[in-house]
Amino acid sequence: MHPDVADTLIGAFYVNVCILTTSALLMGLTFSRRGRWVAPLRAALYGLTSAALLLFTFPAGPELFIDLRLVPLALAAYRLGPGWALLAALPVTAYRVWVGGPALGGTLLHLTLVLLLASRLRHRGAAPHLPLRENARRSLLIFGPAALTVFPTFLMLGRPVTDAALPYLMVVTFSVLGFSLWTTVVATVARAFERAAPDAPTTDLLTGLPDRRAFELAAAQAGGDRYLLLLDLDHFRALNEQHGHEVGDQVLQAAAQVLERQLGRAGTVYRLGGEEFAALLRAESVQDARHLADRARRSLPAQLTARLGRSDLRVTLSGGLVTAGPDALPRAERLLYAAKQAGRHRILDSWQRAPEGAATTPLNRTSPAVSTLRTLLQFIAGNGNPGDEPDLQALLNAAIACVPGAEAGSISVRGAEWSEVRVQSGYTDDLLGTRHTSEQMLYWHGQPAAWQAGQPRVLTGEELRRRSRGAHAPDSPEQRTLEEAGRQNELQANILIPVRVQGNVYAELNLDSLSSEDAFDAESLKVAEEFGLWAAAILSASIRVRQALSSQDAALLTLGVALEARDMETQGHTRRVVDLATDLGRALNLGAGELHMLRQGAALHDLGKLLIPDRILLKAGPLTPDEWDTMKTHATLGADLAAQLTDLMPAVLDVIRSHHERWDGSGYPQGLRGDDIPLLARIFSVCDVFDALTSARPYKDAWSSEAALAEIAAQAGRQFDPQVVRAFLTLQGRELGRPA
Template sequence: MATASLHPKVLPALGVLALLIVTTGTLVLVNAMSRSVEPEEVNLLTGLVRLGMALPLLLGTVALVAYKSALPSGLAGPAVLAVGALGHWMTIEGLSSFYGEVEYNDWLEIIFGLLMMVAFVWGLFAVLHQQRLSRAREQRAREYDPLTGLLNRTGLQRHHSELSASTRATMLMFDLNDLKAINDSGGHGAGDQHIRAVAKAIQTRLPDDAIVGRWGGDEFVAVIPHVDEAQALEFARAVEHVSPQPPGPLPPFSVGAACIHAGESFERALAIADQRMYECKQEHYERSIISSGQRGGLSVEDVSKQLEMLETPDQVLDVGLALARELLGFEATAYFQPQDGQMLPTHLAGLQEDDRQALRALDLNTHHSGMVSSAITSNSTTWTADYPADPRAGRAWVEFGLKSAVVTPVRSRGEVVGVLALMHFSTWRAITPAVRRLLETVALRLGHTIERLRVIEDVRVTLEGGLLSMGLALEARDLETSGHTERVVGLSLELGQALGLSPGVLSDLKQGAYLHDIGKLAIPDAVLLKPGRLDPEEWALMQSHASRGHDLASRIPTLSPAALAVIRHHHERWDGLGYPDRLAGGRIPLLARIFAVCDVYDALISERPYKRAWGQEEALAELLAQRGRQFDPAIVNALVTLIQARHAVA
């Protein structure tokens, strides 16, 4: 049975504590005995006891010096001073009991008293210093990454929020390349060392005022104030020059940049930088693998692994099909899709631009004849090493010089939605089983990505239909003007596009706009539909619909945090006098600021039971008057510009 053992630092501390307890107990004993003995015996007894007490105190001083690591950092010094001074004082007092007053004893008492005071003050400051160090350590643990010493996500967002509202900056997102290969070859220790080396390179090559942090396992984020995207990317290139090179042909990292104002959404800039980083990664991959001289290093397994990483049809066509062409040694690829009753090549690669233009000008209707038709009819791969002699050959293709070809159908939901082709023009090319299998693998991945996008679109349409229905139901219960929900959603999206929001962020805005008043489901009709002015208690209940709506909508698993923020914060005011959280300025989420302006504008120009419909100019004038008070000035300006431009076109 295992026995518990004390920490080695605990034993010395317990020893010193025991000495102090013995000393204190002895003092108590002396006082008690001095009251029960003859006066002439008191001095002798007191002297012996004080000298006896001095010994453990002096030994305690030695113990503290020897084992000061047992005490918290900063407290060893004052503890040694206090115990040592007390021990020396007890020695003097003991000698005085035997021999009368020792010369200069008063001065010694003053000195020892001062030493005790110094020890007390020193100890007090040591405790306060320890508390400051403890708080600093706690904050560092919350906001810093232990591996690299850089900020973590929490620290990055806090430092960004502390930038001046007028500061314009650029965000860089770095994503390390081939970290898995480093981990596989050298273990995770080598991977950690590589991460630390890149982190150091980022720190040393970015400006001193840059906010740098580790966002994920192999991702870093930097916010560089007062620079544009071009300047930020120059800094990134400087980082690349001093970063360790991974084992493969790729550069140390891929990087994306996005401009950001200090008051704008951190997540918006992050999404844009992330997207551009992935675009950069794809370019790196294409340059390093889809290039002359790299084909010999590829294998079917390499291409198959890369295909598994491709998520969209365009990626499969641009990267996967090109990889297959390079590996197999074909000169061109094509993807045929139905258009106006014909199957036409909508994606041509591997040919010169002049050749592609010439092909598009030819009559390539192969829907009812040729190899493409054969692949569709048989729902299987078809091929020929001698295309001109094949009875399925199309005249236009023969005249263009096609010598060999292999085509395979692409299926989605059990139907053929397109046809992939590998083609060779300069000479005849054998079509081996390996060629057919690899092209079928590409077609299978392409069909999977098409099906995936269809499913996502079906879910999106279903979700938006449900959200719209719920928004219309809320609109009817609140006696809103018919069509308010659809109008304000449409205007919000139009304004969001004008402000440069990405499609994903626009989707968040749309979902939040549909459900912005869902919290009114929890408001009694007596309050919600009251025709007159609400009393303070009723008004407080009405204001609670924003936070209640957030709580209700949080139970919908598909809603993003950005959409939930619209529901909670669309009644906040720029001047901080809104509700429910009294946020002000840039602390209000961007999407909530956008929706709030659009919601009020539509309410102003709509007739309600309690008000007439305002004219456009009158409503815009009211929005302009509320700039910097109720609304974000920049968003009001953007909406006014949008409405005026729409009116001018009309």
């Protein structure tokens, strides 16, 4: 019997834990040091720890002892590699060979397998910061297979193989626990020393991610095999204002967790400040980096909603992806800004074609004018929802603020035959709606080729007065409006900027001075040209987004109509409720983005019925209680199914999931009450019920519109939101409680 066998299992385990913890504390200190001597020092510490553990074994039966000597040796292979691990193993291996015994072969085989498996699963990071769960998983993969040598060892000793089961479980369990204890202690100590170092990276206190300082240090060392992904949460300022900073902090924490989960295995995620994050990613190709970035973008809205349990929060992500390098951050910032311009909830990368208008600029990029102009335009692009009409008034105000000498102005937008004044500043609203033909605008510009190319021009003095009076007939209503509302007689100087979108002039921006013919100089013209390029980018992005949303709406409506083929009694229902919901949403002053999500939810509201058995869905008679319970699952099933479709916003899923909730809390599937029911679902439920009442079914006749409206009114405050009902009745030509 070994002379230093511990008296009891508990005593031996306690001593082993003490030895492992003490050695791990010492090992943690080495991670604050750099130099050639660090690896030999660590190997020596692993070897000494293994030898110390050999002195305190676990009694596991007659002539059978278990110790944790292989844990530090496995860690040596796991952290340093097989060469240093073999050196660390020499003392205990030599002692074990000297002692000899019938179990020597099994013991050496066990050691060999542990070192091989640990080397295979080696963690090559510079610091021991793998998550505890990952370290535990790897240790199980090391000690689980290697400890199987216990079974042939028992056979060699002439003992029943079944007796080896308990020792096997003990070896694996204690080894995994020891491995996890060691890695946790080492990581804790190493982090503490990293934070204490004056030049060490720091951790963001809110999210637990490395902060901007850590990012800058890592980015400075990033090689050509790395990609920088710069990310920003969309509409975060509005979210803070609407829900409060406490909810905003919760969103940031949840977003950090989602990004870490999606991108952490491919690199490191950082919080740079505010709602801005970054990730330094390893990827074998541009396509792989794009896939990682887009997966994070697509998964964030639904996962963040699920983590917070707040279906009313709509959080999306925009970003820029570039190859890491000295100028990576400013390149990624430009792409991030362009993604915001293009409607948000997208990732742009440096291998894509630059947005229209963003490629060239007449100004020096370091000019303060450029910085001011782009800050204003970024603010304009950052307001509103995807699909909203561009804020022309904000564009005009920004132009007047940026272009030296500008005091007033207007923007006209081209249609099929006319340019119509949409917004003005410095004049009266009587100017709005004034129309000009293409020929009149070409005459006003004076240089047809330059007008088509989007080049601005300046007019002053007699030429300005001649052209301003010559575009329209002297006694025409348009000319009288320009003289009175447009203060034509007071004009001293004018810059006209044709704004080109998708190859054609989309709008004309007029900037005026009412005080001096010398108001505009060469610098004014340069700033105006720069402004025209970026205004074109904003307008072009808005048009593309609205075109894409329109196409997506049409596709989802087609899918919703196709679903009706399974339930013939609802033919035409989808198209009708989409139209009804759109009209009601407009009456309630929803923005274009919210209307888009309402239409999508309406088109897919019965998607879950695909998963309801025909015997229930197509049953002619009343449903049994069990069948009705099954039917009610279609709302949740539909939302889960729709979540698999690309780029559907959480608000769309809310319509599908919650359109059977009731204002008084008696609905399904969640029993939500009042304002807890998402607004879009409240709007749609009124439209859905109205169409169901006014449509014939095998089990009922169609109600008249008057009877259906009376029932809708009666259910205000019980089934429906009273404000939504009031808007619906007004839309249908009635008032709540009495005929209009």
